[in-house]
Amino acid sequence: MHEYPVTLEIVRIASETAREKHGRVRAIHLVVGEDSGFIGASIQMYFDIIAEGTPCAGATLTIRDVKPKMRCDKCGRLFERKRFSFTCPWCGGAGSPTEIGKEFYIDTVDLEVP
Amino acid sequence: MHMIKADVKMDIYSHNDHIAGHVREYLEQHGIYAVNVMGAPGTGKTTSLEQLMKHLPGKVYVIEGDIESDLDTERLRRQNVPAAQINTFGACHLDAPLVHNAVHAMDFPEPGILFIENVGNLVCPAELTIGENIKLLIVSVTDGSDKPYKYPLAFEKADVILLNKVDLLPYLDFDEDFFMKGLRHLNKTAPVFKVSGRTGEGYAEAAQWLAKAAASAAKQ
Numbered sequence: 001m002h003e004y005p006v007t008l009e010i011v012r013i014a015s016e017t018a019r020e021k022h023g024r025v026r027a028i029h030l031v032v033g034e035d036s037g038f039i040g041a042s043i044q045m046y047f048d049i050i051a052e053g054t055p056c057a058g059a060t061l062t063i064r065d066v067k068p069k070m071r072c073d074k075c076g077r078l079f080e081r082k083r084f085s086f087t088c089p090w091c092g093g094a095g096s097p098t099e100i101g102k103e104f105y106i107d108t109v110d111l112e113v114p
Numbered sequence: 115m116h117m118i119k120a121d122v123k124m125d126i127y128s129h130n131d132h133i134a135g136h137v138r139e140y141l142e143q144h145g146i147y148a149v150n151v152m153g154a155p156g157t158g159k160t161t162s163l164e165q166l167m168k169h170l171p172g173k174v175y176v177i178e179g180d181i182e183s184d185l186d187t188e189r190l191r192r193q194n195v196p197a198a199q200i201n202t203f204g205a206c207h208l209d210a211p212l213v214h215n216a217v218h219a220m221d222f223p224e225p226g227i228l229f230i231e232n233v234g235n236l237v238c239p240a241e242l243t244i245g246e247n248i249k250l251l252i253v254s255v256t257d258g259s260d261k262p263y264k265y266p267l268a269f270e271k272a273d274v275i276l277l278n279k280v281d282l283l284p285y286l287d288f289d290e291d292f293f294m295k296g297l298r299h300l301n302k303t304a305p306v307f308k309v310s311g312r313t314g315e316g317y318a319e320a321a322q323w324l325a326k327a328a329a330s331a332a333k334q
Contacts, residue, residue, distance in 0.1 A: 002206050002238060009126050017120050026117065035267060037241045070299075084263045086299035094299055097270050106122040112115050 003038060006104075007046040011056050014109050018055035023113035025059040033103040035068040068101025130242055134210035137217055137245025145225025146175070147328035150244055152268055153252035155234030158278040160186045161311035162252050163229050167195065168314070169321030172328075173226030177216050179208040179233045186231065196220070207238035213245055227328050236261065240268040247331055248273035250324075251304075255279050259289040262296030270300040274307070274327075276320055281310040 010028065018025045032040055040063035051057050069078040070086060074093025078100065086095045125131070141148050153159045160178070167174050176197040178187045181204060190197040198216050200208060213230060222228075230246060232239035236257075240249070251272035253261055256279050262269045269275070275297070297306070305323060309316035 005205065005209070006126055009129060012129075013122065013124055013126070017122055021118065021120065023118070037237060037267065084260065084296075086263075086296065096302075097266065097300055102267075104127065105125045109120045109122050111118050111120055113118055114115060 003042040004046050004050075006038060007043050007050050010043070010047070010061075010106060011050050011054055013106055014059070015055045017109050018111055021111055021113050023055075023111040025056040025109055026112050027060045027062060027110035028056065029107045029109070030061065030063045031066060031103045031105055031107050032063050033066040033068060033101040035101040036104040038104060040065065064107070066101055066103050069098055070095030071098050127242065130210045132210075133214050134243040134245045137210055137214050138247070140214075140217060141222075141228065141245060144222040145332065146222055146228045147226070147331050148228045148230060148246040148248075149324070150239070150246035150249045151229050151231045151252065152236070152239040152249060152272070153232075153234065154236045154254075154257055157234070157252050157254045157257060158311040159231050159234065159252050160189065162276055162278060162309065162317070163190070163231065164193070165309070165311055165314055165317040166229075166321045166324065167193075169318045170227060170325055172325070173224050175220065175222065175226060175228040177213065177220075177228065177230045179212075179231055181205070181233060202233060206233055206235050207242060208232050208244050209242055210244050217245070225332070227324065236265040236268050240265075240271045248327065250274050250276065252276045252278055255283055255286055255288040259293035260296075262293060262300055266300050269297050272301060272304045274320070274323060275301075275304050276316075277306055277308045278311055280308045280316070281313050 014025045014028045032038055047061050067080055070081050071078055072088035072093040072095055075091040077090050079089055088095055151159050176190050179200045181202050184199040187197045187199040198220050200212050200216050249272050307316050307320040
């Protein structure tokens, strides 16, 4: 259920983009951070069903995954955290969350236009 | 026919965030300070609201978010708390359009605090704004001390945290240092209040913090 409403939203945004240009959607390119809470495969599953009868029907969906990164408070380097740890692997400092890995947006849409 | 690439760069939450902005504006016009209450099922969200209300000086309103049933809403109404129910029928969190409809169906005859109890879930509610001023996270010692490590976003996004069921600490292996260490990596500022829904301890301090935060928002 979690991915269903967001897939509706993806189809809505892409369809609106297509209507503005009087075209059809051929591909939607998504960027999905692993900390966004969404699973690309689930979005894909809903997409074909929801896209039917819209300007997105038959379009392909590509998903670029982004690995979450923390920033070390001590040395400032970015790193991927290990399970049950927020410690910097370079200097042992404390890591703080960043926005890297929380992305969830439509990057570009390929349109077929007259 | 030819192909073009449209540069969209649009956040998929933008529609939700836009409506959340309207909710916030509407509530501010009515002098309402909104608290998005997050926590796992059974962690003591409704019980904590009941305890907080005993200590809050002003008017309190509640929106209950549940997949099904209105048990919590009825429980609050029996205590004369103005409460509304949102049933999501399968969806694992509240979103701004649902809350928008609920707040417009409610009466706010006087300023106060509106608690919006999200669906019991430690994952998805943290991802969306619903028009709240702050996010209140409730987590219990019975949930386990590893929760900040397993569900980092909820801890990162929280503005205030209640650590509930502390009366059970003598019977559990809850590692408070490990819990706090993980929590502070993710969130350096949110105050943590140790509470017990059963005994009522700790809620007076938490309510005092909330009342102060609401009063300071009202002045702005």
